Amino acid sequence: MSIETTRSTTHGFDEHRLLSANGGTPPVLEIDQVTKIYPSEPPVTALRCVSFSVARGELVGIVGPSGSGKTTLLHLMGTLDRPTSGHVRITGFDIERLSDRELAALRATRIGFVFQQFFLAEHQSALDNVADGLLYAGIPQAERRARALDALALVGLDGRPHARPTQLSGGQRQRVAIARALVGSPAIVLADEPTGNLDQATGGAILGLLEKLHETGVTIVVITHDRDIAHHMDRRIEMLDGEIVYDSAPEIGKSTNPSPDDPFRHGERRR
Ligand code: ADP
Numbered sequence: 001m002s003i004e005t006t007r008s009t010t011h012g013f014d015e016h017r018l019l020s021a022n023g024g025t026p027p028v029l030e031i032d033q034v035t036k037i038y039p040s041e042p043p044v045t046a047l048r049c050v051s052f053s054v055a056r057g058e059l060v061g062i063v064g065p066s067g068s069g070k071t072t073l074l075h076l077m078g079t080l081d082r083p084t085s086g087h088v089r090i091t092g093f094d095i096e097r098l099s100d101r102e103l104a105a106l107r108a109t110r111i112g113f114v115f116q117q118f119f120l121a122e123h124q125s126a127l128d129n130v131a132d133g134l135l136y137a138g139i140p141q142a143e144r145r146a147r148a149l150d151a152l153a154l155v156g157l158d159g160r161p162h163a164r165p166t167q168l169s170g171g172q173r174q175r176v177a178i179a180r181a182l183v184g185s186p187a188i189v190l191a192d193e194p195t196g197n198l199d200q201a202t203g204g205a206i207l208g209l210l211e212k213l214h215e216t217g218v219t220i221v222v223i224t225h226d227r228d229i230a231h232h233m234d235r236r237i238e239m240l241d242g243e244i245v246y247d248s249a250p251e252i253g254k255s256t257n258p259s260p261d262d263p264f265r266h267g268e269r270r271r
């Protein structure tokens with residue numbers, strides 16, 4: 001990772017520049033008039049001018065039927081894809097202005113992912129699966145493992161650090177995946193249908209865990225097609241046909257939008 005100025009962090013983006021530009025701590029996530037068009041034949045408009053912000057410490061449920069654009073939105077929130085137009089900002093960084101390398105660094109250090117399919121390495125222990133969440137943080141292996149054990153304790157699995165995913169139940173596997181998402185202390189955890197592969201009781205326990213983590217200050221966005229799940233959340237955003245049709249706390253988005261003269265809003269990519 002290159003270091004651009006003496007004030008740059010080892011991750012290659014400049015915290016001081018960010019904080020002075022915005023005059024304070026920005027929201028964890030800002031989706032600002034985002035449109036996503038897939039260039040298929042015919043083209044598909046998966047998101048139309050979607051805007052909302054997530055403040056630090058929020059637990060947000062995004063709910064909508066299949067095809068409404070939830071996974072597309074998750075990919076954009078997670079910087080796994082770029083919008084066709086509009087802006088995505090993570091802790092104030094406009095992803096449009098970051099190179100792919102900087103984006104990878106930002107993703108590795110700021111965002112934790114939890115997926116319906118868990119995506120664990122089957123041949124590795126729970127501990128190593130979680131420790132791998134720190135591979136890009138430049139942390140020595142012994143400390144990665146120590147932190148991984150702490151993260152497993154947070155999800156109630158510290159008793160079985162050496163179990164492989166195949167030796168664990170679905171609910172336990174999802175706990176490992178959640179520990180992996182948490183181990184780097186990300187600014188935000190994004191969960192796409194985290195209970196989709198679990199029976200109702202197990203899924204309920206996983207939701208309880210996410211709520212517990214939220215109470216300890218973790219910022220979490222849960223994407224789901226299940227309205228019952230969304231109703232558990234502090235804040236609920238409903239999507240239909242690529243648009244937000246309901247937001248139970250829209251004022252959070254409005255009050256945190258940057259002013260038009262925000263230097264991060266316009267201008268060129270940094271490299
Ligand atoms: P959800 O997760 O709510 O089911 P998606 O974000 O997966 O919704 O999909 C939104 C719309 O975009 C759907 O019409 C889907 O068919 C379309 N879509 C998703 N991914 C692609 C792609 N890679 N190319 C073309 N169309 C896509």
Ligand code: MG
Nearest residue numbers: 067070071072
């Ligand atoms: Mg989906």
